[in-house]
Amino acid sequence: MKHYSIKPKVIVAPLSYEVLNEFKLGNHILILVSKTVFETFEFSIIFDKLKRKQNLYIYSHIRPDAPFEDLDKVIDDLNGKHIESIIAIGGGSVIDAAKTLSVAFEGVSYKDVFYNKALMPNKKIKVIAVPTTAGTGAELSFGAIIYDNQNLIKGGLRGEIIQPNGVIIDAKLHNACPPKLKAEVGFDCLTHAIETYISKKTNPLAKIQSISCIENIFKYLTLACKDNDECAMEKIAISSALMGINLAYSSTCLPHRIQYVIGPLTGTSHAQGLIALYKGWLKHLADSRLTELKDLVNDLGMNINQFLKKIQSLKDSLDINYTITDLGIHQNQIDEISKNVTGNVSADPSYRDVGTIKKILTNSL
Ligand SMILES: [Fe+2]
Incomplete structure (x- = not known):
């Protein structure tokens, strides 16, 4: 038997408030955006509209390979907040960081899963991926590659659960990529x-x-x-x-x-x-x-x-x-x-x- 599921919802359109609202994002939204993309494009119109009804927590510090240190910063900062969804606007590392955090915000130690001390959980919070580089496939794959920057170990979290819940493809956002x-x-x-x-x-x-x-x-x-x-x-x-x-x-x-x-x-x-x-x-x-x-x-x-x-x-x-x-x-x-x-x-x-x-x-x- 050959099995292949084409999911989740993929929207090909310019990124906008209306397009983001195609997904039920909840009241507390974490936004991870790559630094270069954040500096190149004007997102304030979209973010200001979202802020009218929702609380946004915006971060643009994720470095290449999504090091543990950068992930922990978000987890520590947002401790006690009930984050309901993550919008990841960036390349593979930003999207992989969001995929990892989606598990972490359900109370699971992503480090235990990384080091096979715990199983991949069967629930996570929603992730909407907005890729700004085209190639890694992180926006729809079942893995997240992250980096233990203290022990210098690169590895991954794997499982169908980690696939993002929606993808928005906006070709304009790729123009910031050299x-x-x-x-x-x-x-x-x-x-x-x-x-x-x-x-x-x-x-x-x-x-x-x-x-x-x-x-x-x-x-x-x-x-x-x-x-x-x-x-x-x-x-x-x-x-x-x-x-x-x-x-x-x-x-x-x-x-x-x-x-x-x-x-x-x-x-x-x-x-x-x-x-x-x-x-x-x-x-x-x-x-x-x-x-x-x-x-x-x-x-x-x-x-x-x-x-x-x-x-x-x-x-x-x-x-x-x-x-x-x-x-x-x-x-x-x-x-x-x-x-x-x-x-x-x-x-x-x-x-x-x-x-x-x-x-x-x-x-x-
Ligand atoms: Fe590859």
């Missing part, structure tokens, strides 16, 4: 589409969504990045959200497993690591004539060579053609990195043993 970051995060979206198609955990519904997303990225990502084209941006933002659902019902493959090791090692972003690793992973898939890759390119109406060239020209046009050497990795580190790769590596149909990981890394130098 073009290079837009391009890199857009490539992360592409990796979600390719990997959730290739993964052993995939299903026919996820594959259809992947193909549509890959076609959108090929057609519209350069326009969205270079021309700030809002129609193009909207298509990428919708694809990113749908890939959040794909991540929930399928899985990523080896590039994501390996990036979790090279990211902290090199101090580079999730997307930068993936871009570099795609050089080696796609070559490995093509060299091993992987059936799943043949199916993917067939669905796109291409052959493997045309597909590889298309990815290469996309990287060139966006000026993101990185290798792991560019990220600071040397050949003599490959054995050590390969040994440290954990997680469900077998979901990648090209995985045989640690030698596969070494090959991908060597191809990516």
Whole structure:
């Protein structure tokens, strides 16, 4: 049986008081908004209207990776307040912070859940996600990646309950995102589409969504990045959200497993690591004539060579053609990195043993 649920309500419209009122927000609302977005856009008209009937608690301090310290600040400040919903306006870290806090405001220690000392609870307060970068899929995924900044451990809370209860896609809000970051995060979206198609955990519904997303990225990502084209941006933002659902019902493959090791090692972003690793992973898939890759390119109406060239020209046009050497990795580190790769590596149909990981890394130098 293949299961795939497309939920919750997703609204594609400019962010406004009226659009927010499509969701029952309650009387005490926490608003988490990314600092750059807060400084770039004028939200006072919306917030002032909300304040007429509701109490708002507005924070714009969440840093990349959603560190515990930033989450605890909100929990401590709002201790005793009966927060009923959270509106998260920002990139993946702001949305993941909101998802984590939605559990914490039901009285559960998010740290216990993070360290597997407690189960994910079966209730939380409502979260409305308004993504301002397109790629992580945090707005619809079943996970929240956060960072224990004291013990330097990055990890996640996972479970269907943590999926936001509503999403508002406003392409204009993506204009505050610098073009290079837009391009890199857009490539992360592409990796979600390719990997959730290739993964052993995939299903026919996820594959259809992947193909549509890959076609959108090929057609519209350069326009969205270079021309700030809002129609193009909207298509990428919708694809990113749908890939959040794909991540929930399928899985990523080896590039994501390996990036979790090279990211902290090199101090580079999730997307930068993936871009570099795609050089080696796609070559490995093509060299091993992987059936799943043949199916993917067939669905796109291409052959493997045309597909590889298309990815290469996309990287060139966006000026993101990185290798792991560019990220600071040397050949003599490959054995050590390969040994440290954990997680469900077998979901990648090209995985045989640690030698596969070494090959991908060597191809990516
Ligand atoms: Fe990713």
